[in-house]
Amino acid sequence: MKLKCIAVDDEPLALKMLCSFIEQTAFLSLEGKFENAIDALAHTHKNEVDLIFLDIQMPDLSGMELARVLESNKSISSTRIIFTTAYNQFAVEGYKVDALDYLLKPFSYEEFLRAATKAYQFFENQQQAAVPETSKKDYIFLKVEYQLVKVMLRDILYLEGYKDYVKVHLVGKPSPLLSLTSLKNMEDILPETQFMRIHRSYIISLDHIDSITRNTVNIGKTTITVSDHYKENFLQFVNKWIG
Known part of the structure; x- marks a missing residue:
């Protein structure tokens, strides 16, 4: 199983690093990269997305606002979020929108992989729970x-x-x-x-x-x-x- 991912960050260097981390992780598939949350939201309406690596502080539509939109939209409720931000004061608010994890910039690949593995295990558990016992x-x-x-x-x-x-x-x-x-x-x-x-x-x-x-x-x-x-x-x- 590969998780379909998108990366969202308005800082080009941060976005480049995030995409590089996703691409070198075997169980992740990079399906798109966006410098603003509005384009990312449009992508989720047209495409299946399992996991979003999402910056919080962005112009027009913040990452937290995007997370609330996704949470309220049942048609894309299977999409989950790992926040990436330089500001730790958003941690509590991040868990209120049921984020899987919270990466504080600057983070290493090891920290990224730990969060990504947590997401993989979450989807693996969901997948197994959805099939009959004999098929697990x-x-x-x-x-x-x-x-x-x-x-x-x-x-x-x-x-x-x-x-x-x-x-x-x-x-x-x-x-x-x-x-x-x-x-x-x-x-x-x-x-x-x-x-x-x-x-x-x-x-x-x-x-x-x-x-x-x-x-x-x-x-x-x-x-x-x-x-x-x-x-x-x-x-x-x-x-x-x-x-």
Whole structure:
């Protein structure tokens, strides 16, 4: 899946950099670039746009005003926004119009990629939620360094959370993948029929459990403790497992 994007900024150098960032990101497709919000709005009425990288302070029609127009127009309500601005006082207002993210100028490609990946995961989740359970994908994409890596669900043994990162332990791989995401985000993405959170720092694959006790799970040579907060749900699973 590629996200159809447009870039909107009245500063030529900022617009050029933004377009360059979009073009070097594999899961983004640059469909247009505009130096004013009025032309960008006209484009969204005639073309499908998934994501707009949008400056806020522009003449005639500001980025925030464009965002409000898009939000109120149900025919293009699927279009989402990542704001790009030099002024941090707009952050709260940006989230009021349901912006996916907010990039403060000047921003690096790494910061841009983090926001773009968040948008990709948003659309991926929406796409999966819209199809029948039997048709849902058997893989996910993880942000690993500066790329998205396709990971088959059947290969995931367990996930280990570390602040803003998650270690994903895989079948047949001596080293885990290190992904810039949160364990909560992974919990939302992974199907609950196949995965369960049993600890503040762990999500396990139910298919790869080798043995269990009331307080621990063994997956291969790894023993993971079930914390009190998740014990009730885990015991319900255990009763079904042994029943």
